[in-house]
Amino acid sequence: MKHHPASPPPSRLGAPSSLRPVVIYAVFAALWILFSDQLVAMLFQDAATLTLVSTLKGWLFVAVTSLLLYGLIYRQLDLAAQLARREQAALQAQADAQRLLTEICDNSSDAIFAKDRQGRYLLFSREAGRVTGQPVAGVLGQDDSLLFPAAELAAIHANDQRVMADNRTHTYEETVSTVDGKVVFLATKGPLHDSQGQVCGLFGIARDITARKALEEEQRIAAIAFESQEGMLLTQADGVIMRVNRAFSLLTGYSAAEVLGRTPALLKSGRHEPAFFDAMWQQIREHGYWQGELWNRRKNGSLFIAWLTISAVRGEDQQISHFVGAFADVTSHREAEAEIHRLAYYDPLTQLPNRRLLQDRIRQALATSQRSRHYGALIFLDLDHFKNLNDTRGHNVGDQLLLATAQRLQLHVRASDSVARLGGDEFVLLLEDLGHAAQEAAIQAEQVAEKIRTALTLPFQLGELTFHATASLGITLFLGHSESAESLLKYADVAMYQAKTAGRDTLRFYDPSMQTALEERSQLESDLHLALADEQLQLYYQVQLNDQQQLIGAEALLRWQHPQRGLVPPGQFIPLAEETGLILPIGQWVLQQACRQLAAWQRAGNALQQLSVNVSARQFRQPDFVAQVEDALASSGADPTQLMIELTESMVLDDVEDTLHKMQALRRLGISFSLDDFGTGNSSLAYLTRLPLDELKIDKSFILNLPHSRNDAIIAQTIIAMATGLGLRVLAEGVETRAQRDFLQQHHCQAYQGFLFSRPLPQAEFDQLRQQLAAAV
Numbered sequence: 001m002k003h004h005p006a007s008p009p010p011s012r013l014g015a016p017s018s019l020r021p022v023v024i025y026a027v028f029a030a031l032w033i034l035f036s037d038q039l040v041a042m043l044f045q046d047a048a049t050l051t052l053v054s055t056l057k058g059w060l061f062v063a064v065t066s067l068l069l070y071g072l073i074y075r076q077l078d079l080a081a082q083l084a085r086r087e088q089a090a091l092q093a094q095a096d097a098q099r100l101l102t103e104i105c106d107n108s109s110d111a112i113f114a115k116d117r118q119g120r121y122l123l124f125s126r127e128a129g130r131v132t133g134q135p136v137a138g139v140l141g142q143d144d145s146l147l148f149p150a151a152e153l154a155a156i157h158a159n160d161q162r163v164m165a166d167n168r169t170h171t172y173e174e175t176v177s178t179v180d181g182k183v184v185f186l187a188t189k190g191p192l193h194d195s196q197g198q199v200c201g202l203f204g205i206a207r208d209i210t211a212r213k214a215l216e217e218e219q220r221i222a223a224i225a226f227e228s229q230e231g232m233l234l235t236q237a238d239g240v241i242m243r244v245n246r247a248f249s250l251l252t253g254y255s256a257a258e259v260l261g262r263t264p265a266l267l268k269s270g271r272h273e274p275a276f277f278d279a280m281w282q283q284i285r286e287h288g289y290w291q292g293e294l295w296n297r298r299k300n301g302s303l304f305i306a307w308l309t310i311s312a313v314r315g316e317d318q319q320i321s322h323f324v325g326a327f328a329d330v331t332s333h334r335e336a337e338a339e340i341h342r343l344a345y346y347d348p349l350t351q352l353p354n355r356r357l358l359q360d361r362i363r364q365a366l367a368t369s370q371r372s373r374h375y376g377a378l379i380f381l382d383l384d385h386f387k388n389l390n391d392t393r394g395h396n397v398g399d400q401l402l403l404a405t406a407q408r409l410q411l412h413v414r415a416s417d418s419v420a421r422l423g424g425d426e427f428v429l430l431l432e433d434l435g436h437a438a439q440e441a442a443i444q445a446e447q448v449a450e451k452i453r454t455a456l457t458l459p460f461q462l463g464e465l466t467f468h469a470t471a472s473l474g475i476t477l478f479l480g481h482s483e484s485a486e487s488l489l490k491y492a493d494v495a496m497y498q499a500k501t502a503g504r505d506t507l508r509f510y511d512p513s514m515q516t517a518l519e520e521r522s523q524l525e526s527d528l529h530l531a532l533a534d535e536q537l538q539l540y541y542q543v544q545l546n547d548q549q550q551l552i553g554a555e556a557l558l559r560w561q562h563p564q565r566g567l568v569p570p571g572q573f574i575p576l577a578e579e580t581g582l583i584l585p586i587g588q589w590v591l592q593q594a595c596r597q598l599a600a601w602q603r604a605g606n607a608l609q610q611l612s613v614n615v616s617a618r619q620f621r622q623p624d625f626v627a628q629v630e631d632a633l634a635s636s637g638a639d640p641t642q643l644m645i646e647l648t649e650s651m652v653l654d655d656v657e658d659t660l661h662k663m664q665a666l667r668r669l670g671i672s673f674s675l676d677d678f679g680t681g682n683s684s685l686a687y688l689t690r691l692p693l694d695e696l697k698i699d700k701s702f703i704l705n706l707p708h709s710r711n712d713a714i715i716a717q718t719i720i721a722m723a724t725g726l727g728l729r730v731l732a733e734g735v736e737t738r739a740q741r742d743f744l745q746q747h748h749c750q751a752y753q754g755f756l757f758s759r760p761l762p763q764a765e766f767d768q769l770r771q772q773l774a775a776a777v
C-alpha cells in the first residue's frame, strides 16, 4: 500500500514559497533606495558614473520586474501542480480503500454482503458465493430468491426490513440451505446510508455457527440427560466424584455437597464380595463399560438394588479420564418379580413349592436319574378326614394343621429332597438318589413314608385344640425318563387312594390296576353331578320297631339309581359327595324329600310316628342349616315332631357349642335328635348331658357279634344302661338275628332296626310293610 503524505513538496528556491515575494520586494526596495537619483548624485559627481548607475538601475528594474513576474507565474503553476497531485492522491486512496474492502471481503471466513432497499445485492463476498454455490458476479443485482428456497425467504426478509426500519444494527440466527446443507448463520446486519444520510440498504456479516449450535445442542441434551430420572455421577479417573445430579440425591439421600470429593464407595452395601468389584473394574478397564445390578446403601442406612451402568470416558490420548455412572433404583421391580415368582411357584400358606415348581423339580430329578441310573420316588400324601376338621373347626384351624404338617414333613426329608403342597391337604415328597436297585429304593422310600406317617400321628396342638391326624400315602418309584412328571404324580395319587381305600393311616405302592379304580371314581364323580338334576336319587325307608314289634318309626336312607350301574349304595357315593361338596345340595334334597314324604303320609291319614334323617357334618355346619330345616318343614307342611335328625359323635364333638346352639334352635321347632354310631367315637358322657338328645343308636359293629362277643355284650349293656340313666331311648341298629334281638331285649333295649325286620325299602314297599306290621298287631 502506498503512502500519500499530506504536506506539499519543498521549494526549489530554497525558501518557503510563502516568503518568496516578500524577499524579492525587500531586495528590490533596498536596491532602489541604494540607486535613487539623489543618492547617486550625492555619491557620484561624474556623468559617466551617473550614466552607468542609471543604466544599472534600468537593468535592475527590468531584472526585478522579470523576477517578480516569474515568481507570480511559477506560483500559479505550482498551485495547479499541487492540486493535481492532491487529486491523484485522493483517487489512489479511494482505489486503495476499494481494494482493501474487496480483499477483506474475499479473505473473510464470514459471508459478507450488502443489499439495497429492494434487497438486491450490492456486495457479495467470495465466501458468500461459496456457501450459496453462486458466482459472485451473477448474484450482484439479484435478490435472495436466487439463493434460497421460498420457505426461507420470509425470515430473511423480515430481519432485513427490521434493520432498515430501526436504522440500527441487529444480530440474527438465520438457518438457510446452502451447498453445505442446512447452515445456521449468526448474521450481523446494519443499515447503509446515502449521501443525505437516508437508509439506502443494509450490509451483513454472516458467520457459520452450525457446528457451535450442534455442540450447544449436544451440551444441552447432555445436561438434560444428566438431570434425568436416573441417578448420575461423574468421577475422575481415580474415582473421586466431581458431579452428581438431583436424581442421585433423591435416590441416595446424599446432597451433591456431601459426595463431591468422595468416592462411590460411600454407597457400598457390604453385600458384595471384593471379587464382585474386581470383576466389575476389570470389565470396565477392558471394555470401557459395565452394566449390572448391585446393592447400594442410602445415607439413612437402608439398602436398595441399583441397575447400574458405568462408562469409562477416554481422553484424546486414549487414557481413561473420567467415569460416568447411571443408575436406577430397581428394588421395587425386583421385589415385584420375586413376589410374582413366589406366587407362581410357591404355595402361599406353607411357602412350600407348588405343583408347577414340583413338576419342574421332578423333570430335573428324572434327568439326574437318567444320568446316574439311581432310582427316585414320589410320595403322595393326603391327610385323612381333613375336610371334617376344616368344615367343623373352620379354615383357620385347618390352615394351622396344614402349616404344622408342612413343618413335620420338612423335618423328615433330606435337604436334597423336595416337599411340595399341591393344594388342599395334598402334599408330595420327591426323594432322589435312592440307589441302583429297585428293591433297595422301595425300602428306602417306604422307610421315609412310614417315618412321616408315624410323625403325623403325634398330636398337633392347633391353638387350644389338640388334634390327632393321620395321613394316607401313595408311593411310586422312577428311574430315568421312563415316565413323565405328570404320569408319576398320577401314579402316586392313585397309590394314595389305594391307601385310603385300605382304611387310611397307611401307605401303598403304585400298582397300575389302581389307575382303573381312580378313573372309575372320577367317572362316578361326574355322574353324581347329574344324579340330582336327573332325579336319580331316591329315599329308601327302613323300619324301626319297639320291643313289642310295633312300628315306632323309620330311617330315611339315600339310594342312587344309576342308569348304567343300577342301585349304588350310599357308602360308595356319600364320601365322594362329601369330598366334592355335592353333599350340600344332596343333603338338602334328602331333608326336603323326607319332609315331603312325612307330610304325604300325614295327609293320607297314615302318619309316621318318626322319621330319622342322616345329616353330614359339612351339611350340619352350614350357618343356615336351621333355616334349611325350617324351609323344608314349611314348604312341605310336615309336622316337625315327626322329624328326627341323626348326628354322629364326631360331628357333635367337633364344635359342641355350634352343635348345641343349632340343636336347641331345632328342638324349639319340635325336632328330635338321635346320636348315630354311638360307641365308635370318643364317647363322652360330659357332652351327652349337655345336648338335647332323644335317642342313642348303638352302632351295628357292637351288635354284629352279639351275643357271643363278651366285649361287645358289655359295651351294648353299658350303652343301654347309660342311655336309660340319661332318660334317652336306646336303639340298636344292624340287628340281623333273633339271638341279637333277644340279647338286647333281655338288657332292656327299647328300639330295634335291622335286616331281621326289614331291609331299607322304596316308599311303596315300605308302605306295604307298614300295613303288614299294623295288621300283625
Ligand SMILES: Nc1nc2c(ncn2[C@@H]2O[C@H](COP(=O)(O)O[C@H]3[C@@H](O)[C@H](n4cnc5c(=O)[nH]c(N)nc54)O[C@@H]3COP(=O)(O)O)[C@@H](O)[C@H]2O)c(=O)[nH]1
Pocket: 542, 555, 556, 557, 558, 559, 569, 570, 571, 574, 587, 590, 614, 615, 616, 676, 677, 700, 733, 734, 735, 736, 753, 754, 755, 756, 760
Ligand atoms: N348324610 C347322609 N348319609 C346317609 C344318607 N343315607 C345313608 N347315609 C349313610 O350312608 C351309610 C350307609 O348307608 P346304607 O348303605 O343305607 O346302610 C344303612 C343300612 O342299610 C344299614 N343297615 C341297616 N340294618 C342293617 C343290618 O341289619 N345289617 C347291616 N349290615 N346293615 C344294616 O345300616 C346303614 C344305616 O346306618 P346308620 O345311618 O348309621 O343308621 C350310613 O352311614 C348312612 O348313615 C343320607 O341321606 N345322608
